[in-house]
Amino acid sequence: MVPPAAEPALNERAQHLLKVLVQRYIRDGEPVGSRTLARDSGLDLSPASIRNVLADLESLGLIAAPHTSAGRVPTPKGYRFFVDTLLTIRPPERDAVRRVEAGLRDDGTPTLALAGVASLLLSELTQLAGVVTVPKREHAAWRQIELLPLGGPRVLAILVFQDGEVQNKVFELERPLPAEALARIAAQLNETFAGRDLHEIRGKLLAEMQQARATMNEQMLAAIGMAERMFVGAPGEQVLLAGEKHLLDFSALGSIDKMRRLFEAFEQKREILGVLDRCVAAEGVQIFIGEESGYRALDECSMVTAPYHADGRVVGVLGVIGPTRMAYDRVVPIVDLTARLMTATLNSRR
Amino acid sequence: MVPPAAEPALNERAQHLLKVLVQRYIRDGEPVGSRTLARDSGLDLSPASIRNVLADLESLGLIAAPHTSAGRVPTPKGYRFFVDTLLTIRPPERDAVRRVEAGLRDDGTPTLALAGVASLLLSELTQLAGVVTVPKREHAAWRQIELLPLGGPRVLAILVFQDGEVQNKVFELERPLPAEALARIAAQLNETFAGRDLHEIRGKLLAEMQQARATMNEQMLAAIGMAERMFVGAPGEQVLLAGEKHLLDFSALGSIDKMRRLFEAFEQKREILGVLDRCVAAEGVQIFIGEESGYRALDECSMVTAPYHADGRVVGVLGVIGPTRMAYDRVVPIVDLTARLMTATLNSRR
DNA sequence: CTTGGCACTTGCGTTTCCCGAGTGCCAGCC
DNA sequence: GGCTGGCACTCGGGAAACGCAAGTGCCAAG
Numbered sequence: 001m002v003p004p005a006a007e008p009a010l011n012e013r014a015q016h017l018l019k020v021l022v023q024r025y026i027r028d029g030e031p032v033g034s035r036t037l038a039r040d041s042g043l044d045l046s047p048a049s050i051r052n053v054l055a056d057l058e059s060l061g062l063i064a065a066p067h068t069s070a071g072r073v074p075t076p077k078g079y080r081f082f083v084d085t086l087l088t089i090r091p092p093e094r095d096a097v098r099r100v101e102a103g104l105r106d107d108g109t110p111t112l113a114l115a116g117v118a119s120l121l122l123s124e125l126t127q128l129a130g131v132v133t134v135p136k137r138e139h140a141a142w143r144q145i146e147l148l149p150l151g152g153p154r155v156l157a158i159l160v161f162q163d164g165e166v167q168n169k170v171f172e173l174e175r176p177l178p179a180e181a182l183a184r185i186a187a188q189l190n191e192t193f194a195g196r197d198l199h200e201i202r203g204k205l206l207a208e209m210q211q212a213r214a215t216m217n218e219q220m221l222a223a224i225g226m227a228e229r230m231f232v233g234a235p236g237e238q239v240l241l242a243g244e245k246h247l248l249d250f251s252a253l254g255s256i257d258k259m260r261r262l263f264e265a266f267e268q269k270r271e272i273l274g275v276l277d278r279c280v281a282a283e284g285v286q287i288f289i290g291e292e293s294g295y296r297a298l299d300e301c302s303m304v305t306a307p308y309h310a311d312g313r314v315v316g317v318l319g320v321i322g323p324t325r326m327a328y329d330r331v332v333p334i335v336d337l338t339a340r341l342m343t344a345t346l347n348s349r350r
Numbered sequence: 351m352v353p354p355a356a357e358p359a360l361n362e363r364a365q366h367l368l369k370v371l372v373q374r375y376i377r378d379g380e381p382v383g384s385r386t387l388a389r390d391s392g393l394d395l396s397p398a399s400i401r402n403v404l405a406d407l408e409s410l411g412l413i414a415a416p417h418t419s420a421g422r423v424p425t426p427k428g429y430r431f432f433v434d435t436l437l438t439i440r441p442p443e444r445d446a447v448r449r450v451e452a453g454l455r456d457d458g459t460p461t462l463a464l465a466g467v468a469s470l471l472l473s474e475l476t477q478l479a480g481v482v483t484v485p486k487r488e489h490a491a492w493r494q495i496e497l498l499p500l501g502g503p504r505v506l507a508i509l510v511f512q513d514g515e516v517q518n519k520v521f522e523l524e525r526p527l528p529a530e531a532l533a534r535i536a537a538q539l540n541e542t543f544a545g546r547d548l549h550e551i552r553g554k555l556l557a558e559m560q561q562a563r564a565t566m567n568e569q570m571l572a573a574i575g576m577a578e579r580m581f582v583g584a585p586g587e588q589v590l591l592a593g594e595k596h597l598l599d600f601s602a603l604g605s606i607d608k609m610r611r612l613f614e615a616f617e618q619k620r621e622i623l624g625v626l627d628r629c630v631a632a633e634g635v636q637i638f639i640g641e642e643s644g645y646r647a648l649d650e651c652s653m654v655t656a657p658y659h660a661d662g663r664v665v666g667v668l669g670v671i672g673p674t675r676m677a678y679d680r681v682v683p684i685v686d687l688t689a690r691l692m693t694a695t696l697n698s699r700r
Numbered sequence: 701c702t703t704g705g706c707a708c709t710t711g712c713g714t715t716t717c718c719c720g721a722g723t724g725c726c727a728g729c730c
Numbered sequence: 731g732g733c734t735g736g737c738a739c740t741c742g743g744g745a746a747a748c749g750c751a752a753g754t755g756c757c758a759a760g
Contacts, residue, residue: 033753046703051754069710069753108504108520146496150514154458158508158516164500166508168516170458244594245613248606256598263595383722396734401723419722419741 010060017041017053018062019086022074026325031071076290076324079302083287083328092333096125100334104341106348111135111165115240118318118342123243126331128322129266130242131303133276135315137167138199145189147182147226155182157230162195163310163349171229185223192223201227239269239276246322258300265297272298276317279305285336290324300324304331306339310346318342360410364403367391368412369436372424376675381421426640426674429652433637433678442683446475450684454691456698461485461515465590468668468692473593476681478672479616480592481653483626485665487511488549495539497532497576505532507580512545513660513699521579535573542573551577589619589626596672608650615647622648626667629655635686640674650674654681656689660696668692 020041024032034047034054054072057063062078074082103117115132122130141162148156153176159167193201205224244266247259265271275293279286288303305319319335370391374382384397384404404422407413412428424432453467465482472480491512498506503526509517543551555574594616597609615621625643629636638653655669669685
């Protein structure tokens with residue numbers, strides 16, 4: 001999943017104990033002591049021996065004791081080691097597979113709505129907060145444009161993309177144009193730019209503008225002017241969220257104030273977007289633990305994410321946000337599966 | 351705001367004390383005792399006299415004591431009396447007016463987005479959760495329809511309403527139709543139905559179906575078939591929410607569990623819609639207090655709502671949800687203002 | 701290297717105690 | 731008759747005291 005980094009040398013036994021400890025802590029949420037570990041590790045060692053190992057793990061910074069006489073708890077570094085080299089993921093449950101397949105089947109649902117479904121699925125299946133970035137439309141190929149007069153100087157532009165996604169935009173002209181003129185302009189735009197992506201078009205427009213405007217016919221000029229208005233304020237990348245309520249479960253343990261920060265981060269979505277953007281480049285499932293995100297609000301949270309593709313290009317990222325002690329072995333395959341099926345559905349539309 | 355109901359006879363003094371008590375409790379959130387009231391009511395009475403009055407108010411069920419030796423707290427009935435006959439609302443703050451005006455200015459924003467802005471405004475100005483029902487499209491007059499082929503049997507239908515709202519729907523045909531055929535069908539639909547509302551159209555379609563199908567030309571048949579698909583699954587009434595995070599503030603006082611129920615209600619939105627539907631008929635600002643909503647989840651909440659109009663018909667309801675002890679005198683005018691401006695903007699589009 | 705033993709630490713739940721705020725009622729006063 | 735001060739009473743909640751259970755580190759012996 002992630003290339004094995006240069007990790008501190010840990011013998012078999014220490015690794016195994018760390019693994020059991022993390023699993024226990026994830027399951028119960030309570031510090032794990034040597035006694036428990038002696039009983040459940042299957043190693044047939046006395047608590048005292050375990051304590052020695054735990055002392056080593058602690059000095060390596062992989063675990064910590066909340067206070068003198070409590071068990072040990074994994075540190076972020078400990079989680080990191082756990083997910084990087086100790087984690088054994090199980091295949092996703094039958095039921096989960098079925099539900100994701102049903103939800104993400106290609107039935108003409110627009111991409112935006114599809115992303116919404118994905119975020120809901122993630123949230124429900126993992127009982128965490130689901131999060132999906134909506135693809136930027138800038139690199140999506142454009143199939144067709146329609147321009148409709150809306151009474152007065154108002155015009156409705158309808159952009160249809162190759163994948164069936166539709167965007168509308170209403171704007172005003174200086175002077176009203178009759179429907180036929182609009183139709184002509186639309187035809188011209190279609191002819192000139194169909195099949196290109198918005199990014200490309202913007203460049204091309206600029207180039208044409210550079211050329212002497214005089215050489216262009218009026219219609220072309222009108223078309224360009226219109227196209228410009230159409231593109232400004234096109235909704236950029238955004239984040240869809242679902243199931244924030246699941247965060248209530250574990251945040252209740254922490255302070256109300258921490259929870260408030262979290263909810264604010266969810267409302268702003270910018271910080272989250274920042275984290276997500278960083279894993280666009282990566283292949284497959286990525287895991288962010290605690291402060292690794294660099295944002296205070298996500299301090300005691302982990303994110304499990306995976307990019308999804310369309311036309312061989314990464315167009316978005318999806319995943320979940322939850323407490324650091326989430327059940328990674330269950331969550332990782334679900335995120336992976338969702339990303340795969342999302343990719344499949346988007347590509348089936350060519 | 352609300353017709354003065356037949357209220358229990360309360361002399362001037364009792365009313366005044368109740369008013370001060372409710373205001374105090376709204377401000378501080380703590381039970382109010384006779385001593386405080388004696389000091390701040392401006393009545394120049396001793397605590398003992400106040401206690402007598404309070405005892406009366408309690409026996410009328412307007413206030414209650416959380417326990418023997420705490421001050422008094424308004425009951426839902428007390429709040430009801432307060433908002434019905436004691437509440438003095440102040441005009442909305444200058445700043446609030448400015449912001450609502452700026453946010454709801456008619457600049458071609460689609461109705462849905464406008465509703466979103468309204469809910470955000472409500473949430474920010476009141477520091478409560480904002481809520482806006484999105485108008486059903488069934489009664490909106492339909493201006494124009496476009497049909498575009500999307501490759502294969504897929505068709506994109508674009509419905510444009512009189513107010514500039516646009517809806518898209520993708521569906522599949524049994525067999526692909528060429529663009530020209532689609533255009534002809536669209537033209538036919540436009541000619542037959544433009545200016546009617548969806549409700550009307552559905553009725554008309556049924557009527558035509560009743561007539562001998564044989565007498566219709568093939569094109570008309572195709573048009574009807576298409577129209578049917580277009581209308582199924584049209585998004586019904588929905589609720590937009592913003593600022594749920596503000597609920598964290600006061601729910602923190604109650605149990606975490608109560609808060610969870612609240613958030614679930616917010617996610618489901620159905621219960622809230624139920625309450626909102628009930629005040630469609632009413633004129634002006636309405637206030638729901640506590641259990642009056644009939645829904646457990648909204649137990650300790652109040653809703654302040656007001657309907658907004660388009661074309662002289664109520665098309666939606668907006669308002670806020672917050673703790674029963676919200677600052678009604680500040681909230682009511684804000685909700686009122688927002689509803690008025692929303693109405694104004696929708697009507698400016700004719 | 702492992703283990704049992706042991707003294708020590710510490711959070712947490714219980715119990716106890718005390719205090720302050722507020723009440724209801726009563727008798728006296730205007 | 732209504733208002734007031736006085737007084738005994740009741741709670742809730744915070745502080746202190748206490749014991750308990752869990753867990754640790756260290757050491758000496760196997």
